Amino acid sequence: MIEMSQRSFGAALLDPDLPLPDGVIGPRGKGAQKRFAVYRNNVTVSLVNALGDIFPAVQRLVGEGFFRDMARVYLSEEPPRSALLFEYGGGFAAFLDRFEPVSKLPYLSDVARLERAWLDAFHAADADPLRPESLGAIPPESLGEVTFTPHPAARIVRSKYAAVSIFSASREERPLDHVRPLDPEDGLITRPRHEVQVRQLPSGAADFFEALMAGMTFEEAANVTLERHPEFDLPSAISAMLEAGVFSACSSSQANPEHTA
C-alpha cells in the first residue's frame, strides 16, 4: 500500500474530483477533506502564479481572471516535469493554439512563444557577444566562408501576426491602438549584456540569422535569403546582428574555429 501512496496522493492533488488518497486522515479522528484541500490549493495556486510570472503579456491580454482559469486547465494537462519552474510552460503556446476560448486571438500563442523565449534567454549561459573587430579581422576574400557560433541567449520567433508589437505593448502596459494584428512580424531575442532584448526584424533577417545559426556560411546564408527576399538589406542585417549580440564567435575555417571574445 505504501509504495502506491504518492501516486494516488499526486493524482488527487491535480484532480479535485478524486477521493482522498488511501491512508490520508485527520488527527484524532478528524476529517481530512479541507486539510487535503490545502495541498491541492498550494499546488494549483503556486503553479498558476508561476505561469503568470512566465507569461505576463498573455495574462494582461486576456485579463487576470481568465488567465488563471485557463492556466488551471493547462497545468492539469501538462504539470511541470521538473523542479526548475523557470523552464515550465514549454507547451503553453501549443496549448493556446488548440484552446478554443482564445481562438479569436490568433496571435496569443506567438506572444507566449516570445515570452517563453525571453525567459530562456534570461537564464541562458553567459557569453560575450561577437565583437565587430573580430569580424573585421577576417580578410575580405575569406568573408564568404565565415561561420558563426550562436550566442547561448539568441532566439528567433516568427509570427504570421504582429506578435512582437503586441508583446512589447503588453509588457510595457501600452495600449494596442496602433498595432495592426494581421501584419506578420519576426522577433529576435538576445541578451547582449545583462538585459534581455526583444527586437522586431526587418524582412529577410530572420531567414538570414536562422541560416547562420544552423551553421551555413555567410555566403550561403546571404544567397538563400536573397533568393526568398530580393529586398533583403544585408549591411543593416550585419549591423543589427552585431548590435543585438546574435552570435558569440566567428570562424573563417570549419577546421580551425577561432573563438573570439
Next chain:
Amino acid sequence: MTRPAPHSPNIGTSRFPDAPLPPRAGAGLKPDHIAAILTDDYRIGFLEVHAENYMGDGGPAHRALAAIRAEFPLSVHGVGLSIGSEGGISATHLERLARVVERYEPAMVSEHLAWSSHDAGYFNDLLPVPYNSASLERVVSHIVQIQDRLKRPILLENPSTYVAFEQTTMSETDFIRDIARKSGCGLLLDVNNVFVSATNHGWKPLHYLRDFPLELVEEIHLAGHAEDVDDEGDLLLIDAHDRPVADSVWKLYETVISQAGAVPTLIEWDNDVPEWPVLRREAQLADAILDRLGPGSLLGSRHAAE
C-alpha cells in the same frame, strides 16, 4: 585571532571568502531587494536562496547572487530534491544542486523532510510523508546519497503538515532524530512549522521542542502563517510565508534560543514580498532576541564561538 581557523577549504581555488553563517538573523533573498541590501547600513547576518532559482546556466540572476555572495555569508536551501520521494531522488536534480553548491560555496545547504515530485510531474509543494520504518530508511538513504555527492553534511528541515497518515507509527521528533543519527545530517528547525503543525495536529509546541534534538540544530527558520479552518471548523494554520512572524511564534523562538543558544536564524517571506525595510525589521527583531537570550542559554553560546 590567536589560533588558526578550524577549517580552510579550497585555499587558492575559492572564488569567494570563507564565510560561515553567523549566529545572527538572515533573510531569504529576493531579486527586488538586492540593491537595497548591498547599500544598507544595516548589514544582514546572511542571506539564503532557493537552490532551484539558480539552476539556470547564466544570466542576471547569477550575476546578482555572485555580488551578494562576495559580501555576505550564504545559505542554499533546496526545495525540489523530493527527499521523501518513493521513487528515489533525481540524479539529474542532485547534479544541478551540486553545481549550485560548487558555484557559490555556501556556508550551509539544507532541504526539506517532504516530497514534491512523482512520475506524474513536479507539484511545487512540500508534501508530507508517513513516519514509519520504511519511510525512515528511504529518507536516510536519500540524504546519504546527497551528502556523498555534495561531500558535506546537509541540514534537514521539519515540515508544516496538514494531514496525518494511517501508516504513521512514529512521532515526528523521533523520526527526525533517527534520520539525523543514521545519516549524519544536521537539522534546520523551522519554529513556524513547529507552531503550524502542532496547532494542526493538536500537539503542544513545547512538548515537540522538548522531544526535538536541539543540540543538532544549526539553523532556524521563522515565517508568517495564515489562518483557515478544518473540516470540523477548528483552526487550521497554513505555512504561507506572506506576512510578519506571529507573536506566538516569536515566543516559541525565545524558548528555543534560551535553550539552544544563538543559532543563525532566517526570516522567510516568499509571497506578497514587502519592501526590504519591512523584512529588515523582522530580522532586527530576531537579532534582538539572539543578543538577549543567546549568551545565557542552557546549551551555551556554542555557535557564537565560531
